[in-house]
Amino acid sequence: MKTQVAIIGAGPAGLLLAQLLRQSGVESVILEARSEEYVLSRIRAGVLEHPTVELLHSIGAGERLGREGMPHDGVDMIFRGEKRRIDFPALTGGKKVTVYGQQEVVKDLIEMKKDFDGQILFEARNVQLHDIESDSPSVSFTRQGEEVVLSCDFIAGCDGFHGVSRPSIPAGRLRMFEKIYPFAWLGILAEAPPAQDELIYSYHENGFALFSMRSPEVTRLYLQCDPEENLDEWPDERVWSELHTRLESGDGFRVNEGKILRKDVTPMRSFVCETMRHGRLFLAGDAAHIVPPTGAKGLNLAAGDVKVLNDALVAFFKGGSTALLDAYEATALKRVWAAQRFSWFMTRLLHKFPDGEPFDAEIQIADLDYFTGSEAGRKTIAENYVGLPFG
Ligand code: RFL
Numbered sequence: 001m002k003t004q005v006a007i008i009g010a011g012p013a014g015l016l017l018a019q020l021l022r023q024s025g026v027e028s029v030i031l032e033a034r035s036e037e038y039v040l041s042r043i044r045a046g047v048l049e050h051p052t053v054e055l056l057h058s059i060g061a062g063e064r065l066g067r068e069g070m071p072h073d074g075v076d077m078i079f080r081g082e083k084r085r086i087d088f089p090a091l092t093g094g095k096k097v098t099v100y101g102q103q104e105v106v107k108d109l110i111e112m113k114k115d116f117d118g119q120i121l122f123e124a125r126n127v128q129l130h131d132i133e134s135d136s137p138s139v140s141f142t143r144q145g146e147e148v149v150l151s152c153d154f155i156a157g158c159d160g161f162h163g164v165s166r167p168s169i170p171a172g173r174l175r176m177f178e179k180i181y182p183f184a185w186l187g188i189l190a191e192a193p194p195a196q197d198e199l200i201y202s203y204h205e206n207g208f209a210l211f212s213m214r215s216p217e218v219t220r221l222y223l224q225c226d227p228e229e230n231l232d233e234w235p236d237e238r239v240w241s242e243l244h245t246r247l248e249s250g251d252g253f254r255v256n257e258g259k260i261l262r263k264d265v266t267p268m269r270s271f272v273c274e275t276m277r278h279g280r281l282f283l284a285g286d287a288a289h290i291v292p293p294t295g296a297k298g299l300n301l302a303a304g305d306v307k308v309l310n311d312a313l314v315a316f317f318k319g320g321s322t323a324l325l326d327a328y329e330a331t332a333l334k335r336v337w338a339a340q341r342f343s344w345f346m347t348r349l350l351h352k353f354p355d356g357e358p359f360d361a362e363i364q365i366a367d368l369d370y371f372t373g374s375e376a377g378r379k380t381i382a383e384n385y386v387g388l389p390f391g
């Protein structure tokens with residue numbers, strides 16, 4: 001088999017890159033370790049930044065997004081029992097975010113890829129990268145019992161944090177940074193209409209809580225918990241009781257209860273692999289970086305990376321220029337670190353630090369008061385939340 005760009009991973013990064021390339025007439029094949037059903041059922045991100053929404057529209061993937069996506073003009077923040085609103089359009093010259101589940105984006109992009117050329121190979125096992133330092137790399141894998149070799153001009157490693165691409169770079173060449181937080185999120189998906197139409201981020205003595213949604217019928221909620229949390233200790237009644245406590249702000253808001261469809265625990269980490277390129281291998285999305293979800297940036301960063309990578313690959317295939325490929329890492333990292341900073345900032349602002357010093361806890365309250373109480377503070381949050389421009 002032969003293609004121009006071998007893309008590893010059918011997450012948002014890989015799928016979006018394939019569509020961007022197709023628009024410019026560049027061929028790609030996606031290799032995905034999991035089955036299509038599995039990929040479509042993964043519940044993850046929910047918030048699309050303004051630039052991500054524009055990018056999806058620009059490639060023709062905005063039709064259902066436009067119909068079913070829920071535009072949000074702001075978020076509420078609660079601390080010490082008081083609710084304050086951040087008004088995005090007023091603070092950013094008219095920008096907003098859209099709540100639309102990551103699995104819906106993935107579904108739309110898989111449909112598009114199938115419509116155009118069908119080159120997504122699900123259940124590709126034992127994917128291995130070869131000759132990435134040469135001009136003719138390849139990827140080998142096993143599928144339906146058959147050994148296959150895919151020759152290509154470039155490999156896009158879009159295979160997430162646990163993928164095979166990053167470890168294919170010689171260890172001595174990897175520049176990596178990591179921060180692990182002493183807490184995690186217990187997430188639930190509930191069959192209950194969202195009790196208000198904007199997100200609520202809450203700092204509470206018992207820990208952080210987040211009210212979000214997936215549709216007019218489904219609410220998504222998160223509670224700060226211990227990274228080693230045992231889900232058996234969280235029967236539904238305890239989950240609801242804790243949500244009511246942490247999201248209370250004296251204005252009559254109360255989460256609607258409903259059947260809990262799913263419960264999961266997400267660890268919190270910040271991670272950057274600055275080596276986003278090695279030879280003909282380019283990393284994009286979670287393969288190169290992880291942000292704690294408090295800033296709602298992960299999926300959006302993946303979109304930013306592949307936009308920059310697409311422009312560079314297209315410039316190479318159309319004009320033979322390597323200038324943008326050579327600049328990929330630096331261009332992408334600028335936005336990556338900006339999103340890391342904001343995700344770290346939101347995480348630090350809104351969580352209860354288990355071993356925090358009393359002084360730091362007071363500074364945190366002063367920060368919450370400043371960033372939600374002054375126009376300059378709110379503007380900083382709004383500008384980052386709706387998304388900085390792609391590189
Ligand atoms: P993905 O989505 O992990 O996709 C990688 C794909 O690669 C496949 N793969 C392989 N394929 C072939 N061979 C191998 N050896 C392979 N190894 C792996 C995997 O099966 C998979 O299909 O990475 P991608 O495309 O970079 O996308 C990143 C996003 O998924 C991630 O950043 C977001 O989900 C993060 N995130 C959020 N991001 C936001 O922008 N807004 C949010 O509101 C938001 N909320 C969240 C989140 C992530 C969460 N979790 C569960 C980590 C909330 C949560 C709870």
Ligand code: PHB
Pocket residue numbers: 044045046047199210212213220293294295296
């Ligand atoms: C979500 O809806 O899953 C969500 C929303 C905002 C975040 C993280 C996750 O910051």
